[in-house]
Amino acid sequence: MRQSIDLLRHKLGGIYPPGEITGFSRMIFEALCNYTPTDILLHKDTILSEDIHRKIEGIVERLSRQEPIQYILGFADFCGYRFDVAPGVLIPRPETAELVDRIIRENSGKQYRIADLGTGSGCIAIALALALPLSRVEAWDFSLAALRIAERNASNLNARVSFVHRDILQDYASGLPGESLDIIVSNPPYIRECERAAMSDNVLAYEPHEALFVPDEKPLLFYEKIARDGMHLLSPGGKLYFEINETQGENCVDMLKSTGYEQVEIIEDLYGKNRFTSAIKPQRHG
Secondary structure, X not given: OHHHHHHHHHHHOOOOOHHHHHHHHHHHHHHHHOOOHHHHHHOOOOOOOHHHHHXXXXXXXXXXXXXXXXXXXXXXXXXXXXXXXXXOOOOOOHHHHHHHHHHHHHHOOOOOEEEEEOOOOOHHHHHHHHHOOOOEEEEEEOOHHHHHHHHHHHHHOOOOEEEEEOOOOOOOHHHOOOOOEEEEEEOOXXXXXHXXXXXXXXXXXXXXXXXXXXXXXXXXXXHHHHHHHHHHHEEEEEEEEEEXXXXXXXXXXXXXXXXXXXXXXXXXXOOOOEEEEEEEOOXXXX
């Protein structure tokens, strides 16, 4: 095993920081040998088979081209679950798990109708379905490739989620019954084209751009559409949750208020960045 660990450090040392290489090692040995971090320490002098070492060499070669480790191994961990991922879907991020945790805390023990718009790998919808078993959860995406992966994840994790092929930028809401949802959650594309230059190559070269970018002149393109549709689809008192671009927090709040939402809130992530918003559709009066 030492030989493989030395290979990782030698080949990747000029590309990734040491902590990230250590993380790669843990993920690789867990995936190939079913080793925990403790097992890695206990077995560091173990001689790996030639087959395993060749596989590690192949993984290292792909990592040296900055291909995401999650795509190489075919999975990502999210909210304590393992999700299949492939280049057709975004890799689930830790900050998105913070949004899921908040939704669960605020809505546990109740029976809600929930929709995840732009589901990708299905990570948000599936984590919510598993944590809120009384609720009915559906997940929408315009990408058939993403929906196939999401459906596989739901099957693997025994989560009850209904998947719908739908483009959220199109006029779909008028054909759906009003007040048919209690919670809408979305982590839509929100990176402006002008921010592309600051992004790392492993994201730009491998993750799907249609799930990442919006035009500079329309940074709230998806949020505005979902917010408008939410006024029709949400029940009175229904909740809207977004993951947002940290630079667009105030703009998103203003948009939600002008659309008619109440109790609009910006929520910081663990790093103190404006990362989420929540809002409530007004109750009917009289």
